[in-house]
Amino acid sequence: MSDAPITHEAFTRAFRDALGMFATGITVVATRAANGEPIGLTVNSFNSVSLDPPLIVWSLANTLPCREVFEACEYYSVNVLAADQMHLSQTFASRSDDKFAGLEIDEGLYGVPLLKNCCARFECRNIARHPGGDHVLFISEVVRFDREDREPLIYFSGAYRNLTPR
Known part of the structure; x- marks a missing residue:
């Protein structure tokens, strides 16, 4: 690594690329707005926090218009996408x-929306x-969940990937 100073933009891009070396699953987090409209977004910043009590964490960019809906809602779903659900991730x-x-x-x-055919919800x-x-x-208590034995949708180094059997 060079000792020459780099711009903030170059640092941010390099940092993002380095973070991209950590493979993640892809989820869709969904809730309902106060008017009942379903709201959802693709999230890969999802992780477990605790088994007892059952807690998870995910994050949402401050600049997204749906942030206030998620901050105000009491319940939402986290839908772990399967390998054949790339279209849902993109949507x-x-x-x-x-x-x-x-x-x-x-x-x-x-009333939280749950997507069908996911690896887990x-x-x-x-x-x-x-x-x-x-x-x-967002730190959340899991109150109910289900799972299916499906291959997950994986994101690594800026692209969707598939698991390779050992």
Whole structure:
């Protein structure tokens, strides 16, 4: 690594590329707005925190318009996408106004939208929010979950990937 100073933009890009060396699963976090409209977005910043009590964490960029909806909601779902659900990842990462158009969904506790055919689905109670730089960190209690034995959708080094059997 060179000792020459680098610009903030170059540092940010290099930092992002280095973080991309950590493979992650892809989730869609979903809730309902106060008017009942389903709201969702693609998230790969999802992780377990605790088994007892069952807690998870995920983060959301401060600049996203749906941030206030997620900060205000009491319940939401985290849907872990399967390898054949890349189209859902792309749809929920888009700026589309109606990301749920044409989707058949299940309704979870308190009306949270649940996507079908996922690897796992977690129904969560929003218990804590913390500022984290340019993101908000959400810590959530898992109140119900289910899972299917499916291959997960993986993201690594800026691209979708598949698991390779050993």
